[in-house]
Amino acid sequence: MPELPEVETVLRGIRPILIKKTVEKIIVRQPKLRWPIPAKLASYLKQQVLRDIFRRGKYLLFQFDTGILLIHLGMSGRLCVLAQPCSAKKHDHMDIIFSNNIHLRYTDPRKFGAILWIKNNWQAHPLLAHLGIEPLLKSFTGKYLWEKAQGRKVSIKTFLMNAHIVTGIGNIYATESLFEAGILPQTPAGKLSLSNYNKLAKACKKVLRKAILKGGTTLKDYRQSDGTQGHFHLDIQIYGKAKQPCPRCKTILKTDRIGQRSSVYCPKCQR
């Protein structure tokens, strides 16, 4: 499940390979993703030079002279650079073939992802315009969160996963960050103190940075010709570890549904 660190890792992996390359051809095998892949995408991209690739939240944005290709990996999406083209498998929905015969292959079993074309002014695009702050920026602080949280009754976990507040923090990293900060995920966002939010913002950065660092070690996988990605070796503290002992105090970790999301926490370490 690609979250911000995984998307950042993909970005760092593919950017040096694809930048300044020209699109020769597009193959769309399955246009039905979260929204349809634009029917005219091939005509938009043909013979266009890829100027840059950047990230906003979990969206990857491919800058061309005539517009921006937006790619979201949803839950199960992957992007692979294939130096040697190989036959497409069941969920390989799109290939972009660049000069030098480099294939960028989009794979997504659950089709929760998206591939869209933005003609101009991407900042105003409805998917991007209302995104919150990037959590790795200096300006993402406890004070920022605390101010946004005033009067909010939703749980801090739901609040933290709200992309309109802060982008890129999904279930895994919300769970891990709240554990790191020692904050109970059910706490109403508006009730936490500024010092709690200072701890939380720090914890988010620490957890995300660590994951990106780890991701760096898997970068080579994006260059493998067979397209296998290899698993992201994250050191998860408590996500998915309900009923196991807390890594800090050995209390049995509890699980709860918060905002329709499974949530693991330590009832002793998190208050």
Next chain:
DNA sequence: AGTGCGGCCTGTCCGC
């Protein structure tokens, strides 16, 4: 405006 929930989709796991 803020909140809660349904829906999209398929692989994996569990119980019968």
Next chain:
DNA sequence: TGCGGACAGGCCGCAC
């Protein structure tokens, strides 16, 4: 062993 159902997940878009 085979099968059905629950579940997981990001995030939009709707209803209240």
